[in-house]
Amino acid sequence: MISLVQLCNTIATWLTEPPGSDPGWSPDTGPAFKLASRVHGVAPLLYEQLHSVAWLDAALKSWLARQADLNRQRVARMQAELHDILVSFAHHEVAVMPLKGSILSAGVYDHPGQRPLADLDLLVRPADFERAGHLLQQLGYEPTVAHWKHTEFIKPDNRTVASTEFEHPDNPRKVELHRYCRESFGGPGIDLTDGLWQQARPGELLGQPAFIPEPEALWLHLLVHHTYHAWQGKARLIQLVDLARLTPRLAQPASLVDRIDARYTYPSLALLQRYFPTAIDNSLVAAQQARVSTRFQTWVGSLDLINTSHLAAGSPGLYLSKALRFSEGRPNEVVQALRFALLPRLEEIGLDHPQLAQSKVPWLAYCLLPLDWAKRLRKKPPVNQKQEIF
Numbered sequence: 014m015i016s017l018v019q020l021c022n023t024i025a026t027w028l029t030e031p032p033g034s035d036p037g038w039s040p041d042t043g044p045a046f047k048l049a050s051r052v053h054g055v056a057p058l059l060y061e062q063l064h065s066v067a068w069l070d071a072a073l074k075s076w077l078a079r080q081a082d083l084n085r086q087r088v089a090r091m092q093a094e095l096h097d098i099l100v101s102f103a104h105h106e107v108a109v110m111p112l113k114g115s116i117l118s119a120g121v122y123d124h125p126g127q128r129p130l131a132d133l134d135l136l137v138r139p140a141d142f143e144r145a146g147h148l149l150q151q152l153g154y155e156p157t158v159a160h161w162k163h164t165e166f167i168k169p170d171n172r173t174v175a176s177t178e179f180e181h182p183d184n185p186r187k188v189e190l191h192r193y194c195r196e197s198f199g200g201p202g203i204d205l206t207d208g209l210w211q212q213a214r215p216g217e218l219l220g221q222p223a224f225i226p227e228p229e230a231l232w233l234h235l236l237v238h239h240t241y242h243a244w245q246g247k248a249r250l251i252q253l254v255d256l257a258r259l260t261p262r263l264a265q266p267a268s269l270v271d272r273i274d275a276r277y278t279y280p281s282l283a284l285l286q287r288y289f290p291t292a293i294d295n296s297l298v299a300a301q302q303a304r305v306s307t308r309f310q311t312w313v314g315s316l317d318l319i320n321t322s323h324l325a326a327g328s329p330g331l332y333l334s335k336a337l338r339f340s341e342g343r344p345n346e347v348v349q350a351l352r353f354a355l356l357p358r359l360e361e362i363g364l365d366h367p368q369l370a371q372s373k374v375p376w377l378a379y380c381l382l383p384l385d386w387a388k389r390l391r392k393k394p395p396v397n398q399k400q401e402i403f
Contacts, residue, residue, distance in 0.1 A: 021318035035068035053250035056080035085126030087182040099221035110224040132187040142192040199336025200350030228262040243321040257292035275304035
């Protein structure tokens, strides 16, 4: 018998240490293994670790092989699309910096098919943002959602989800165009845009010109981005794999995280230390822990691969309560959190109602705020993490 927490911990271990003996799973473990692997984006990596072990059920091996093959096809298709985008941007002299999976799959993993790609993240300078959007439209993309984080583009024939069980090549392949690299925690926020451009160099990606962020700048961005996702409850284990693979390339990681508020990096560092203990120096994590309050430390200590992801059973709760917790009582951030929750700007409310916020009557989105609050309080189907479920 194994719990969901134990199963996720085992999966994380297998990403660095190939399994030796049969873990003795019951026949009912398979569906939960599939769910956890898919939610955390690690099925392609698990295939490479598990396809040759004798004890794994043949049906699970086949499923992992299918996951790896479809993801390989999907990433190849997305890299071809990214190649065309880079060609167009270079021809029109628009500086572009690929971020997150767009650059990780090509430069950090042994081969691109090891890492799923949900979308292509591209950072351009604010002055080039409008022109970059026009270039994407010339390539056949249409803008669909615009809010404070980015504008999403997608091709009209690629809007339908082909499969929810696999990283399918025909699932929507969005381009997310950023003019800023920033995260907002319901009030408290951080902007890494200037640092990324300052620590980027002209280079090549997929054989085409692009600005390539230095490993230190990319690592810091990934730390903050994972903390944001963990705070939201939609983090993935693959994001910690990204960090673990990138960390050895850093010269002085401590000097990077010391530059910004530790709240934005400590949660990711603590989870990285827990699941990939050889990837990071314990003294670095301890130093960042000392920079946050005891209450914040307690919250971070409660995080795991369940409650930071879509595997969590309960409601994510109101943004206001989470934002107030993150603010640690700082008066100016408390004010920001209250304003964000009670009277968000249109670019902020666009995250929940993107079409309405961009319509001719965008103010109607404010009428839906009570429904948004109620929706976030609605309970998900119960899953008892402490109970043995298989």
